[in-house]
């Protein structure tokens with residue numbers, strides 16, 4: 115069985131999976147977590163609604179020196195319900211309101227040096 119490349123394998127692409135019973139989820143699996151059916155992979159639109167949001171506050175080295183002065187940094191984390199019925203955890207701007215319409219994309223995060231899912235609020 116082959117699994118399409120996505121951000122978890124180092125490519126900036128968003129994929130989700132579903133089974134013939136209509137269950138859908140985000141992170142790649144070999145079988146449906148609810149009914150154990152064979153899965154298919156699809157590329158969701160990335161459009162969704164914020165279900166929940168919180169902010170993580172941490173101290174980081176302000177000058178790059180781990181022993182130097184620290185600065186505060188806030189990281190927004192949201193649960194987003196995609197239009198295709200997939201709930202996923204993504205980074206967001208701290209304070210993004212619950213119920214906001216957002217677009218999820220895969221972007222490179224300088225802090226962790228990895229590809230991560232981010233969402234941005236969509237206006238109109």
Ligand SMILES: [Zn+2]
Nearest residue numbers: 133137146149
């Ligand atoms: Zn299923």
